[in-house]
Amino acid sequence: MxxxxxxxxxxxxxxxxxxxxxxxxxxxxDLGKEDSKDFFISxxxxxxxxxxxLISAIDNQPQFELVYHFSVIEGSIFIKDSPKTVMIxxxxxxxxxxxxxxxxxxxxxxxxxHEREAYDLxxxxxxxxxxxxxxxxxxxxxxxxxxxxxxxxxxEEEW
Amino acid sequence: MxxxxxSMGPQHPMTHGLWTLKVKVDGETIVDADPxxxxxxxSVEKMGERRKYFMNTTLTDRLCYASSTTWTHCYAxxxxxxxxxxxxxxxxxxxxxxxxxxxxxSHLMWAGxxxxxxxxxxxxxxxxxDRELFLNLLELPSGSRLLYNYIRIGGVKRxxxxxxxxxxxxxxxxxxxxxxxxxxxxxxxxxFRMRTEDVGNFTASQAMNxxxxxxxxxxxxxxxxxxxxxxxxxxxEIDWEIQTREAGPGYGDCFSRYMVRIDEMKESVKxxxxxxxxxxxxxxxxxxxxxxxxGDAFRRTEDSRGEALMxxxxxxxxxxxxxxIKSPMFTTISACPHYLKGYKVADIPSIMGSIDICIGETDx
Numbered sequence: 151m152x153x154x155x156x157x158x159x160x161x162x163x164x165x166x167x168x169x170x171x172x173x174x175x176x177x178x179x180d181l182g183k184e185d186s187k188d189f190f191i192s193x194x195x196x197x198x199x200x201x202x203x204l205i206s207a208i209d210n211q212p213q214f215e216l217v218y219h220f221s222v223i224e225g226s227i228f229i230k231d232s233p234k235t236v237m238i239x240x241x242x243x244x245x246x247x248x249x250x251x252x253x254x255x256x257x258x259x260x261x262x263x264h265e266r267e268a269y270d271l272x273x274x275x276x277x278x279x280x281x282x283x284x285x286x287x288x289x290x291x292x293x294x295x296x297x298x299x300x301x302x303x304x305x306e307e308e309w
Numbered sequence: 310m311x312x313x314x315x316s317m318g319p320q321h322p323m324t325h326g327l328w329t330l331k332v333k334v335d336g337e338t339i340v341d342a343d344p345x346x347x348x349x350x351x352s353v354e355k356m357g358e359r360r361k362y363f364m365n366t367t368l369t370d371r372l373c374y375a376s377s378t379t380w381t382h383c384y385a386x387x388x389x390x391x392x393x394x395x396x397x398x399x400x401x402x403x404x405x406x407x408x409x410x411x412x413x414x415s416h417l418m419w420a421g422x423x424x425x426x427x428x429x430x431x432x433x434x435x436x437x438x439d440r441e442l443f444l445n446l447l448e449l450p451s452g453s454r455l456l457y458n459y460i461r462i463g464g465v466k467r468x469x470x471x472x473x474x475x476x477x478x479x480x481x482x483x484x485x486x487x488x489x490x491x492x493x494x495x496x497x498x499x500x501f502r503m504r505t506e507d508v509g510n511f512t513a514s515q516a517m518n519x520x521x522x523x524x525x526x527x528x529x530x531x532x533x534x535x536x537x538x539x540x541x542x543x544x545x546e547i548d549w550e551i552q553t554r555e556a557g558p559g560y561g562d563c564f565s566r567y568m569v570r571i572d573e574m575k576e577s578v579k580x581x582x583x584x585x586x587x588x589x590x591x592x593x594x595x596x597x598x599x600x601x602x603x604g605d606a607f608r609r610t611e612d613s614r615g616e617a618l619m620x621x622x623x624x625x626x627x628x629x630x631x632x633x634i635k636s637p638m639f640t641t642i643s644a645c646p647h648y649l650k651g652y653k654v655a656d657i658p659s660i661m662g663s664i665d666i667c668i669g670e671t672d673x
Contacts (some may be wrong), residue, residue, distance in 0.1 A: 175539065199521070200492065200517040200518065201517050201520065202515075202619055203609065203616060203635060204620065204632035204633065204635040205616050206620050206631070207664055208622055208631045209631075210475055214615060217605075217620060217633075219618065219620070219635075221616075223517050223526075223531065223533050224513075224517075224531065224533070233531075233536055233538060234536050234539055234540065235538040235539065235541075235542075237609075239607070257646075258518060258520070259518050259519045259520065259643075259644060259647070260518065260520020260521075260640045260643075260644070263455075263519075263639060264639075264640070265644040267639075271354075274445065283457065284347075285346060285347065286347045286350045286672060286673070287347060288347060295352070295355060296355060299610060307395060
């Protein structure tokens with residue numbers, strides 16, 4: 151599938167908006183939180199994104215933003231006359247009082263620890279994750295230090 | 310026999326850095342594993358939010374001491390993408406040379422660390438002797454042995470010193486002879502092959518889903534190298550091949566991962582030679598580098614260990630609002646229960662050594 155055709159198909163999915171090409175091989179889009187799981191399943195099964203590169207969590211104050219990067223390794227999407235492989239960047243916005251989203255670690259095992267890290271440092275809860283524990287900070291650590299409103303002195307004694 | 314958990318690490322000869330591997334064993338056979346990280350967490354991402362963009366190159370150097378130039382380069386590339394800086398042609402060539410020298414040093418570091426894991430202390434001395442040659446080369450333009458801070462946003466710190474090309478050529482020639490020695494010492498060694506062949510197998514489709522990239526994925530026969538597939542600097546102008554292992558008995562095992570890295574070193578030698586041939590004259594730093602940035606951007610590069618990605622968000626000030634680092638080893642270690650299962654306890658050093666662990670980048 152050519153990348154332009156792929157972009158046209160993307161717009162027809164539920165919850166998808168603002169599909170844009172930010173580099174010759176990178177597609178960017180915004181996705182609604184409710185439709186995220188269905189979209190991720192079709193991303194893996196129908197379009198062949200085999201590899202989850204990164205999940206980053208951003209504290210935009212007040213809301214949170216999750217940025218997913220997926221890549222094609224041997225998949226079916228290509229760019230004409232170029233050896234480059236395609237990547238997709240997905241932005242999902244979460245409300246501050248409900249920072250939850252469905253986990254994708256059952257689709258891509260590589261997302262497992264990225265989700266654990268987002269939980270550990272930013273306090274995003276991934277529903278259905280098999281093992282949502284802290285990964286970099288020790289167990290029993292209080293708070294999520296990459297949040298912009300984190301103040302160490304408040305949590306110092308708790309920990 | 311009853312199953313039980315054994316804890317290896319954080320201080321253990323197998324770990325190559327501070328981390329713990331808990332393995333569940335049934336007699337000698339591994340049933341399950343649970344890796345634990347965080348002993349080396351220095352909160353690089355948080356520190357980066359408090360520093361100006363150009364200050365962070367010192368932090369990125371310290372992500373991995375065995376491969377610091379590649380990490381600084383990934384950061385510089387991402388910031389250049391964010392700010393829209395155009396790097397001069399000569400600087401791109403110098404960067405490519407430095408990256409390939411670093412890749413050679415990093416792969417030699419890995420090979421030297423891998424040999425004692427298999428009980429071959431002599432191998433460590435051989436490989437580290439040659440790594441020193443490349444560290445000397447990297448020291449000439451940058452002035453330090455491990456943490457170079459040579460690649461800067463917009464170019465490189467300074468031009469290459471006089472006589473650098475001749476010195477490099479002399480060392481590359483010597484290194485090529487040494488590679489033949491390695492073939493006799495390791496590839497043709499029966500004991501080495503017994504420890505590595507058909508051990509730690511995984512297939513390409515498994516590896517992609519597990520998030521394994523770099524030489525470990527190419528060892529399964531997948532032609533995926535970001536220097537070609539998401540080309541940066543001048544890799545698309547240079548004639549080189551992605552090194553993989555052909556499908557067949559024992560591919561995707563520890564031995565194939567060893568061979569991919571050896572072949573990659575040969576390819577790096579080729580790339581460095583061609584860079585010197587094609588290198589134009591000119592400035593080595595962009596004439597104007599802004600200090601403020603807004604919006605978001607990311608770039609990914611082929612680190613010595615796999616796919617490195619940095620995602621940056623700017624809010625219009627001179628410091629990054631959010632800086633996210635993707636380390637290839639982070640996901641590779643997370644997948645270790647999948648490729649350890651079914652092997653013996655004695656195979657753990659052989660398998661975990663073969664994937665080239667670096668904890669500095671993993672714990673950030």
